[in-house]
Amino acid sequence: MARNTLSRSLHDVGLAAWFGGTLANAVALNAAASEADGDQATGDVANTGWDRWTPVNAVAIGAHLLGSVGQLRANAGRVAGQPGVGTMSTAKTLLTVAALGVTGYSRLLGQRVSAAGAPGRSGTKPSKKTKADAAAAQLQLDKLQWVVPALTGALVAVSSYAGEQQRPSEVLAGRTAGARA
Numbered sequence: 097m098a099r100n101t102l103s104r105s106l107h108d109v110g111l112a113a114w115f116g117g118t119l120a121n122a123v124a125l126n127a128a129a130s131e132a133d134g135d136q137a138t139g140d141v142a143n144t145g146w147d148r149w150t151p152v153n154a155v156a157i158g159a160h161l162l163g164s165v166g167q168l169r170a171n172a173g174r175v176a177g178q179p180g181v182g183t184m185s186t187a188k189t190l191l192t193v194a195a196l197g198v199t200g201y202s203r204l205l206g207q208r209v210s211a212a213g214a215p216g217r218s219g220t221k222p223s224k225k226t227k228a229d230a231a232a233a234q235l236q237l238d239k240l241q242w243v244v245p246a247l248t249g250a251l252v253a254v255s256s257y258a259g260e261q262q263r264p265s266e267v268l269a270g271r272t273a274g275a276r277a
Contacts, residue, residue: 103166110160111255114195115248117153121146122241126219135215135223142219143210150203157199164192174262181261188254195247202240205233 129142174181214230215223220238222231 098170100166100170103163103170105163106159107163107167108255110156110158110163111248111251113156114153114160114199115245115252117149117156118199118241118248119245121149121219122245125149126241129216130218130221135217135225136213138217138219138223139209139213139215139226142216143206143214146206146219147210150206153199157196161192164188171262178261181258184254184258184261188251188258191247191251191254195244195251198240198243198247202237202244205237205240208233209237 125145126142129138129145132138132141168175168185171181175185176182209230212227212230214227214234215225216234217223220234220241222234226234
């Protein structure tokens with residue numbers, strides 16, 4: 097079995113940054129922004145933080161996707177032949193697509209808030225001064241900020257399960273089951 101250190105590293109480090117960065121921003125940045133001096137400063141701090149995170153997040157997601165493709169290619173035989181690996185790969189792909197969709201939509205909402213220079217009580221809570229369109233986007237972001245870490249966290253768990261499927265005993269059991277079928 098060949099080593100796939102580069103693709104596994106891209107997959108894992110990219111996913112770790114995607115998960116960790118969005119979780120940290122949801123937990124810390126959005127709440128910490130409310131400590132700024134006034135609603136406008138609160139909005140400015142949150143918008144600046146998320147705007148700075150965006151290019152790093154894009155690189156992290158790209159690394160994860162590149163690594164995922166490498167892992168899929170390296171394990172194509174197992175995906176096709178080892179019971180349970182194809183199902184796990186499908187689940188992982190669906191989770192990735194969902195996380196990409198929510199991340200992209202959240203970024204569109206964030207751009208709307210940032211372009212409006214929207215004031216807020218926190219990174220995702222509008223103030224009374226926030227215009228309706230930006231306030232609606234902030235309220236959606238208030239919910240979605242937790243969905244991306246939930247989906248990427250689920251990807252971490254499925255990736256751990258995938259690693260367990262590569263144990264020699266699991267591969268052998270899969271080959272044995274395939275031979276009996």
